[in-house]
Amino acid sequence: MSSDSPLIIALDHPSLDAALCLADRLDPERCRVKVGKELFTRSGPEVIDALHGRGFQIFLDLKFHDIPNTVAGAVQAAAEQGVWMVNVHASGGKRMMEAARERLDRHGLSTQLIAVTVLTSMTTSDLAGVGIDASPAQHVERLALLARQSGMDGVVCSAQEAARLRELCGDGFLKVTPGIRPHFAEPGDQRRVMTPAEAMAAGSTHLVVGRPVTQADDPMAALAAIEQELAAR
């Protein structure tokens, strides 16, 4: 089964059972799902098989960042599990991203390969704290251009940077944007946020939504409310 929806629901759950319980309340024709570090570290590849078995396309969000050979091997291992999308950190550099690209191509693996630019929880002062003297918007541009030159299919960025990246990198370059907060949701720890409709208008190609759906009393109703917000724009 596959979904044309731009929505990717982040299954940031502490156990396989909890993640599957939520997945069973979602419709794989109306969203994809994202498996991140906590869930994968606890459950291992079993969660991938279980979600595939339920018909979901999966974004395996492990944000690989290591030497080129190690990242290439990790990306290959992810792709061989049949996931739809996998990511690395653009700040791992050009040679690291190229190694990942080359490994997928060499093995004929069509998993979407994207690079994280600047995390949506980060501000200018957070960047300064790690020695980067630039605003998030400036640093995202730099890393997105590097990611495109290195053969990535797209980037993870905040929706606030999507419009600029559409100008710089074109429509076909994926812009996967977390930090999505529908009108009914709280920002929590996110700093660079937008509503679903604003994010799509700005050029996002995919919206990563976690707590606004997963913590809702009725997750499918929350997803439907987001779909309505998108349809009304």
Ligand SMILES: O=C(O)c1cc(=O)[nH]c(=O)n1[C@@H]1O[C@H](COP(=O)(O)O)[C@@H](O)[C@H]1O
């Ligand atoms: O790569 C990601 O998915 C990601 C990158 C980023 O810059 N910011 C970010 O929030 N994420 C992920 O997107 C999800 C957002 O979840 P909520 O804040 O609950 O909507 C989490 O799973 C984060 O790990």
